[in-house]
Amino acid sequence: MVLYEDIRRLQRYSPGTDSLILSLYVNVDQSVAANLNRGFETAAEDQLRKLAEQESRSENGMLARFEKERERALQFLREYTPKGKGVVIFSDSRDGFWWQREIQIGLPTSARWSPQPWVRPLLELLEAKDRLGVVLMDKQRARIITLDADGIEQRADIASDVPGRHHTTGRDHIWSQAQMDRDHVKHIKWHARRVADELAVIVDRLKLTRLMIGGPVEATSLFIAELPKRLQHMIVGTISVAIDISLEKLSGELSRVREKVEQKDELEIVESLITAARKHERAVLGITETLEAVLEGRVYCMVVDKSYRTEGRQCSSCNGLLVDAPEKCPFCGGTLLEAADLINRTSHRVLEQAGRVQVVSGVAADRLADVARIGAFLRF
Numbered sequence: 001m002v003l004y005e006d007i008r009r010l011q012r013y014s015p016g017t018d019s020l021i022l023s024l025y026v027n028v029d030q031s032v033a034a035n036l037n038r039g040f041e042t043a044a045e046d047q048l049r050k051l052a053e054q055e056s057r058s059e060n061g062m063l064a065r066f067e068k069e070r071e072r073a074l075q076f077l078r079e080y081t082p083k084g085k086g087v088v089i090f091s092d093s094r095d096g097f098w099w100q101r102e103i104q105i106g107l108p109t110s111a112r113w114s115p116q117p118w119v120r121p122l123l124e125l126l127e128a129k130d131r132l133g134v135v136l137m138d139k140q141r142a143r144i145i146t147l148d149a150d151g152i153e154q155r156a157d158i159a160s161d162v163p164g165r166h167h168t169t170g171r172d173h174i175w176s177q178a179q180m181d182r183d184h185v186k187h188i189k190w191h192a193r194r195v196a197d198e199l200a201v202i203v204d205r206l207k208l209t210r211l212m213i214g215g216p217v218e219a220t221s222l223f224i225a226e227l228p229k230r231l232q233h234m235i236v237g238t239i240s241v242a243i244d245i246s247l248e249k250l251s252g253e254l255s256r257v258r259e260k261v262e263q264k265d266e267l268e269i270v271e272s273l274i275t276a277a278r279k280h281e282r283a284v285l286g287i288t289e290t291l292e293a294v295l296e297g298r299v300y301c302m303v304v305d306k307s308y309r310t311e312g313r314q315c316s317s318c319n320g321l322l323v324d325a326p327e328k329c330p331f332c333g334g335t336l337l338e339a340a341d342l343i344n345r346t347s348h349r350v351l352e353q354a355g356r357v358q359v360v361s362g363v364a365a366d367r368l369a370d371v372a373r374i375g376a377f378l379r380f
Contacts, residue, residue, distance in 0.1 A: 023118035266364035
């Protein structure tokens with residue numbers, strides 16, 4: 001499972017002033033015909049060959065270093081057996097650094113040779129596929145399932161002994177029936193409390209961000225009532241499926257529901273950003289304004305269109321990032337250097353400042369593009 005903590009550790013890694021780091025994303029999905037018969041190796045080799053050609057034309061003297069990292073990554077792929085849909089590699093053999101993860105999302109095969117790990121695809125992955133918890137339950141049984149970028153997995157299967165309702169006859173019929181109904185409901189509550197306690201542990205351990213609930217109304221209503229308020233607020237909807245549904249079928253059902261929920265959430269974030277920026281309420285819109293806020297350490301959440309790419313400059317003295325190209329840094333007068341993929345660099349800075357990066361797509365990205373393709377909520 002790739003977490004924000006992983007990305008924060010990666011963005012804190014620096015190869016040093018006399019070296020660079022190789023970032024490699026490889027689509028290994030075996031349902032894609034081009035990846036069969038080790039075709040994913042060829043795709044990775046093509047990407048790395050292009051980088052080698054670029055490096056051979058540069059004057060930084062890093063070609064030998066790059067060739068070493070390229071061979072290290074390709075050697076891993078030659079021995080690698082695909083288990084997911086993608087594999088991510090960051091390599092710097094000079095310092096003995098190697099970070100590799102399998103993911104269940106088929107990101108495009110791509111590579112970068114740069115001063116910092118290229119983490120933007122991972123950020124986009126996390127924003128697109130946050131960590132969802134699903135509780136399917138009836139009066140006697142419950143399944144707790146999680147779905148994230150690493151796939152779907154059952155975390156708990158809980159069964160409780162709940163006596164059923166039995167109709168009685170005779171003089172004590174009314175009293176007996178009422179007592180059995182109370183006992184029945186009491187046992188369902190005990191069951192719901194067990195499930196709620198187990199769910200709270202799983203949410204905290206795996207840092208789940210959303211919850212969905214499925215099951216009969218009586219059981220789920222009692223269950224939700226037993227949840228702490230913080231977990232109740234994480235519920236984003238309900239799903240109508242059988243409790244014994246296979247994980248494969250459940251994944252398909254959840255994907256459709258999640259997409260609608262995420263589109264709605266992203267659009268609400270963008271609308272809030274636009275409104276706050278127009279009212280000058282601790283928010284800004286536009287690349288120049290966002291970069292200035294990042295330099296000042298004021299950004300707690302940067303919002304960016306997933307498809308937005310731009311080049312810029314970086315100051316060699318204060319490390320300020322600029323989209324315009326003046327001769328000298330307007331902040332300190334330092335020398336400006338070319339800065340490829342300015343959004344990736346800016347994302348690093350926000351994470352360094354313990355901020356968050358929200359990547360939006362679809363309708364939310366279209367709405368953001370109406371005013372600017374990037375903006376930020378500010379701490380002050």
